Every structure is written in C-alpha cells, then in structure tokens.
Amino acid sequence: MPDDQTQEPCGAVVTTDFVRHRNVMLVQADTGPLLVDYFLHQADHRLRPEPAHDALLRQALAVFTLHCAARPRNEHLAWTVGLQEPRLNLFLAGDNEDCTVTGRLFTENVREAPANVFYSEVMPGRGAEKRRSVVNFEGTDLVRAAETFYATSEQRPARFFDRGDDRHALLLALPDCDEAWLRSVDLAGLNALAGTETLTRIEHRLYRWNCGCNQRKILAALAPVARGGLDGLFGEEEVIQVQCPRCAAGYAITREAMEAWLAGPASV
Numbered sequence: 001m002p003d004d005q006t007q008e009p010c011g012a013v014v015t016t017d018f019v020r021h022r023n024v025m026l027v028q029a030d031t032g033p034l035l036v037d038y039f040l041h042q043a044d045h046r047l048r049p050e051p052a053h054d055a056l057l058r059q060a061l062a063v064f065t066l067h068c069a070a071r072p073r074n075e076h077l078a079w080t081v082g083l084q085e086p087r088l089n090l091f092l093a094g095d096n097e098d099c100t101v102t103g104r105l106f107t108e109n110v111r112e113a114p115a116n117v118f119y120s121e122v123m124p125g126r127g128a129e130k131r132r133s134v135v136n137f138e139g140t141d142l143v144r145a146a147e148t149f150y151a152t153s154e155q156r157p158a159r160f161f162d163r164g165d166d167r168h169a170l171l172l173a174l175p176d177c178d179e180a181w182l183r184s185v186d187l188a189g190l191n192a193l194a195g196t197e198t199l200t201r202i203e204h205r206l207y208r209w210n211c212g213c214n215q216r217k218i219l220a221a222l223a224p225v226a227r228g229g230l231d232g233l234f235g236e237e238e239v240i241q242v243q244c245p246r247c248a249a250g251y252a253i254t255r256e257a258m259e260a261w262l263a264g265p266a267s268v
Helices: 032-044 051-069 142-154 179-184 187-191 215-226 230-234 255-263
Strands: 012-019 024-030 076-084 087-095 100-106 116-123 131-137 158-164 167-173 199-209 239-243 250-254
Touching: 012 032, 012 051, 024 032, 024 051, 024 199, 032 051, 032 199, 051 076, 051 087, 051 100, 051 142, 051 158, 051 167, 051 199, 116 142, 131 142, 142 158, 158 187, 167 179, 215 230, 215 250, 215 255, 230 255, 250 255
Parallel strands: 100 199
Antiparallel strands: 012 024, 012 199, 024 167, 076 087, 076 116, 087 100, 116 131, 158 167, 239 250
C-alpha cells in the first residue's frame, strides 16, 4: 500500500432516523472510535484526570455528540456543566459544519454555587450571535442533566440511553410527538425498535474529536493581556505553559514568540 494513500477517516458514525407514527427522532452512535481519539489526546498532552472525573467527561461527550447530531448542520454548540459535588466544570464544544467535538475538565478555581448549573450556547453559523440558556439540575448524572435541559429550555422531552459497549441513543420529541409512548420506552424497547416500529433514515454523520487549537490561536488569546505588559504575563520566566480552554492541550509559549506576535502576527 502506498504511504500517501488516503486512509478511512476515524470517528463516530451517528445515524438519525424518524420513528413514523410516533413523531420521534432516533439518534444512535457507537462512540468507541471517538473515545479512542480522546484517549490519544490525553496521552499526547499528558492529561491524567481522576478516574471518576474522566468518567463524567466521557459520559458528557457521548450525550453531547448525540445532541449535536440532532441539530442543524450549520450550528456551533457548547455546553458548560457546573457540578458542586464533585466541584468541577465540564466543557464541551461542537462544530456541526465540520462534524467535530471536543471538551475538557476544569477542577481548579471552580466557584461554589447554590446548585448545579447547565449552560447551553448555540451559534447558528460561524460569526453569528450566540443564543444562551441556563438551567439548574440535581445530582451528577449527566444524562438526567441533559434531559432536564431539553425539558426546561427546549421544552420538549428527550430520552438518552446507554446501550453498553460505548453505544448510546437519543429519542427526541418532534412536533405532534406521541409523548406517552416516548416516556414509556425502556432499554429493551429501544433495542427492539427496528422490529416494532417503522424507521426512516434521515441521515448519518461522522463526528471526529478535534479542537482546532494551535499556537497562533493561543498567542491571539493571550495578546490582550500581553499588551498590558509582558511581565504581567511571564513574570521573570522566558517560557510559560498554557492550556487550551477548549481541550486542555498544552502549549509552551515563549516571551520571544509573544513579542513577535505583538509586533505583527505575520512575523510569527
């Protein structure tokens, strides 16, 4: 095989079907390939979250990917989930134009709050104005948190299912939905849908793990602080370590590179 031959892209195949006579959308994915890329990202950047925290992020990533696939292709989406016990923030971002998702944990300097908070942002296309919604929820089950978000903010019921072996599904109400049926479906019923209901394929998408961050973007993000004085950013150091706010990738930023960026981005 030639070395330059194009290889099959990696990622999670997400299918969307219409459940006829129920007016429900069925979204399904095997997130295993996506998690492989997530684990490789962790290894590349020497990220070692606590196992319990990592499990929360993996659960959130699966649920968020299904959410993205249920949304229009032009949208850019983000969730921030603030937990009080354990006290941490989960951040997830999705680009439906390129079908990519990313995310990270924040465990330091997380503010105490009276309740867990779920923030959702939607941007209908690059550069468009963001729409934001906020809901409170109880517990640490991110499936229940997402369902609370749908019921409260989207004002339509949604059911998320963990089918095991990194397989996940979402049943989402459409106009004139048979809500009694939707609320009655259990895991066994979900797995039997192909034989008990009429499904019509809408589309399939391939979601990949990708943040899109690079050193130039990190320099641009630091520039407003650096313009106030490099010593305020670097102190007495010549190199600082910076994490991407979206995926926690690590970057070594030198004083020299920052000076060059401030002098003119084209020179970096």
